[in-house]
Amino acid sequence: MTFGEYIRVIREEKQLLLREVASQMNIDTALLSKIERGTRIARKEQVEALAKALKQNKSEMLQYWxxxxIVFMLKEEKNITEILKIVEQKINRLSKK
Amino acid sequence: MTFGEYIRVIREEKQLLLREVASQMNIDTALLSKIERGTRIARKEQVEALAKALKQNKSEMLQYWxxxxIVFMLKEEKNITEILKIVEQKINRLSKK
DNA sequence: TTTGACTTGTCAATATTTGTCTAATGTAAG
DNA sequence: CTTACATTAGACAAATATTGACAAGTCAAA
Structure with a gap:
């Protein structure tokens, strides 16, 4: 499930309209629509506003986002597993020091 | 070791000058200097040209890059491990389907 | 002090991202 | 069918970010 699908599910569960949520976020309805459909990427502040509007845990939502x-960056690559291993190694080294 | 440090080590092992490598890459020496020092991010084509100039395996170098x-994106975050887990789950789901 | 390697700061040109507007599409109710 | 409303698509200017180049700077060895 992509981030967009994820937030759409939540919005629909809460029976809120795009218009309502977008208004709370202070953005155009069309933009929120695009974010949900994955044709636009939300900015960090927008994710935060969204979490507030949907009464979700902010940091959890930011994690999904x-x-x-990252998945989007990696999607086209061949050796994704290898790349993620390298990332983990680097992260581990960062936290050790 | 960051990408910049990594390519600098290779360049120095081969006893090449910034000027020489940059010239092969068709970029300014100053730019390569910045890439090595991590104050500028190389573009994909530049990494490829660099691999060629340093006679390194292109895809391996692109992986490090x-x-x-990705590390740069995550650096400031709290729950990096959690985020990476989510990424892996998503990737696995992608490859299954 | 001169030379050569490397670094730094700045800047215009270029490219990308952003948000909004308008028009289109979909859909349920009358 | 018409209306009313929700959502989506496309196009655009404005805002931001990235890029490469240049000039001036530091530094170390000769």
Whole structure:
């Protein structure tokens, strides 16, 4: 499930309209629509506003959002597993020091 | 070791000057200097040209470069491990389907 | 002090991202 | 069918970010 699908599910569960949520976020309805459909990437502040509007845990939502961006970066690559291993090694080294 | 440090080590092992490598890459020496020092991010084509100039395996070098970019995205975050787990789940789901 | 390697700061040109507007499409109710 | 409303698509200017180049700077060895 992509970030967009994820937030759409939540919005629909809460029976809120795009218009309502977008208004709370202070953005155009069309933009939120695009974010949900994955044709636009939300900015960090927008994710935060969205979490507030949907009464969700902000950092959890940010995690999904960031994970999505990383998946997007990797999508086209061949050796994704290898790349993620390198990332983990680097992260581990960062936290050790 | 960051991407910049990594390519600098290779360049120095081969006893090449910034000027020489940059020239082969068709970029300014100053720009290569910045890339090595991490104050500028190389573009994909530049990494490829660099691999050629240093006679390194292109896809391996691109892996280090991409990994570095991801680390950079994550550096400031709290729950990096959690985020990486989500990424892996998403990737696995992608490859299954 | 001169030379050569490298670094730094700045800047215009270029490219990308952003948000909004308008028009289109979809859909349920009357 | 018409109306009313929700959502989506496309196009655009404005805002931001990235890029490469240049000039001036530091530094170390000769």
């Amino acid at each position: 960031l994970a999505d961006k | 991409l990994a570095d970019k």
